[in-house]
Amino acid sequence: MTTTLSMLETHPRRADVDRTRLAAAIDSLNACAETCTACADACLSEDAVAELTRCIALNLNCADICLATARMLSRHAGEDGAISRSMLEACATVCRACAEECARHAERQQHCRVCAEACRSCERVCRDLVVALR
Amino acid sequence: MTTTLSMLETHPRRADVDRTRLAAAIDSLNACAETCTACADACLSEDAVAELTRCIALNLNCADICLATARMLSRHAGEDGAISRSMLEACATVCRACAEECARHAERQQHCRVCAEACRSCERVCRDLVVALR
Amino acid sequence: MTTTLSMLETHPRRADVDRTRLAAAIDSLNACAETCTACADACLSEDAVAELTRCIALNLNCADICLATARMLSRHAGEDGAISRSMLEACATVCRACAEECARHAERQQHCRVCAEACRSCERVCRDLVVALR
C-alpha cells in the first residue's frame, strides 16, 4: 500500500470515487510529472539537443499540468466535479501530445521511450477518471 | 513595461497572439496565483476558519492551476493550440468557482473581496485568450 | 525498479552520487510532497480544523519545498553542489518542523501520524544526501 492510499483512508471525507482507484490515479500523475521533469533534463544533456527542443518544452508543460492535477485530486475539501473534469481533460491532452513527441525519439533516446509510456499510461488514467466522475 | 513583456519581446519566436495581450494574460495569471495563495493563508488565520475550509481548498487549487497555465503560456518552444485552449478552459472554470466562493465571504473577509476580484478578472482573461487562440 | 531509477539510468550524464541512492531520495521527496498536500486537506476537513491551522500551513510549505528539491535533484544539466546542499538543508529544516507539528496531533489524527513519518524519513534522506554531496 502506498502512502497515497493510506492518506485517502485516514481522510475524514470520502472521495467521490473508489479510493484505490483514486490513489492509483494520483500516483500515476505524480510519476508522470517526475518522469517528464527527468526527460526534459536528459534531452537537454544529449548532443542532439537541437532536435529535442519541442520535446523538452512539452515535457515541462506535462510535468506542471500533471502535478497541478495530482494536487487537485488530493484535495477533497473543495471538491468540484466541473473543475476536476476540465483539469483531467487538459491533462489528458498534454499527456497525449507529450507521449506522441517522445515516441518520435524513442528509438534513439531511451529516456524518451520510458517517458512516452508514462505519458500514455497517465493519459488513459485521466480519461478513465473523467468517465468515473460523471 | 513589465519584465514579462520584455521577455516576450526578446524571445526568438513570435507567439501565436499579440505580445502585449499575452504578457497581460501571464501577469494576470501570476497575480491571481499569488492572491489565492495569500487568501488561503489569511482564511486559515481567521477565527471563522471552520466556515472557510471550502474557500481555502478552492484557493489552493486555483493557485496551482493559474500557475501551471502561466508557465505553459510562457513556453513557445512546444506551443500547441489544443493544450493551450484546454488548460485555459480548466483555468477559467476554477477561477469562476473560486471567485464565487470568495464572493460569499467578501463582506466579512476583506481578503476574500480582493481575491474574488482577482479571480473574476483572471477568468475573463482566460476566456478571451481561448477565443483569440482559435 | 521505479521509473525514477530508469530515468537516471537512461540519462546521458552520470549524477554526482550513486544512482540508486539518488532515485530513492527523489522518490522520498515526491512521496513527502504528496503526503503533505493530502495531510493539509485532511486537516482542513476535520471538525477540529481550528487547532490544526499551523499544521496545515507547515504541510503546504513542506509540500512546495520538497517538490522544488525533487525537481532540482532530477536536473543534472545545471548541477551545482552549493545549490543542492543549501536546498537540501532548507528542505530538512521544513521536514523537521512539519514532522514535529504533525506528531503533536498524531494520536487524534491518523493522517498526521502517517505524515509525521513521511516527513521524518524525508528529513533523514536530505541530511544524508548533504553529506554524500560534500
Place this chain on the structure above:
Amino acid sequence: MTTTLSMLETHPRRADVDRTRLAAAIDSLNACAETCTACADACLSEDAVAELTRCIALNLNCADICLATARMLSRHAGEDGAISRSMLEACATVCRACAEECARHAERQQHCRVCAEACRSCERVCRDLVVALR
C-alpha cells in the same frame, strides 16, 4: 499598490517584517520565477541552444525555488524563522548562480541580459530579508 500588499494588509496576522518590504520581496520572487521560466524557453528556441543548456537547467531550478520561496513568505499561519532563513539562503544561492550564468550570454542573448538583472535583484532581496528576519 499591488495586490500582494493589499493581501498583506487584509491578513488577520501581522507579518514578522514590515509589510511594504515583504510585499516587494514576494513580488520580486514571483517576477524572477516568471522571468526564469521565460528565459529557459527563449534559450531553448535559440539556434545556439547547445551552448545554453546549463543556463536552461539553472533557469528551471531558479524558477522553482523562487516560487516555493514566494509561497512560503505568503504564509503567516505557520511562520517559522528557521525555515524562512534557510529557504531565503537557498534562494539567494540559486539566484546568484543563475545571474552569473545568464550574464555570460547577455551580450548575444537579450533575454539572458534581462534575466540576469532579475536574478541579481532577487538575490539582493533574499539576502536583505534574511538579515531583517534575524
